[in-house]
Amino acid sequence: MELPMRSEVTIQRCRQELVSQRSHIKSENTEPRKPNQNSSERKTQDVKKNTSKVLDKTGAPGYLWFFCMIYVAMVMNFTALESLGWITPH
Secondary structure: OOOOOOOHHHHHHHHHHHHHHHHOOOOOOOOOOOHHHOHHHHHHHHHHHHHHHHHHHHOOOHHHHHHHHHHHHHHHHOOOEHHHOOEOOO
């Protein structure tokens, strides 16, 4: 008797579900090429915009953009949000 082969897509989906359940990560499906449906796209846009602002205001050299982006992301993670009941996302 020959067992049916599992597709690689099914195995990857099972792994993703397992990681999501263990990490309490909410999974969402969005349409292809529709970044407005993806909330993480908006946060990435905010990080880029704020990084550019910090570099401009401080006069820091451009080669420090990566460290500035890490700084901006950390500040955003440790800032309380009204939508979360004034707690931090971190």
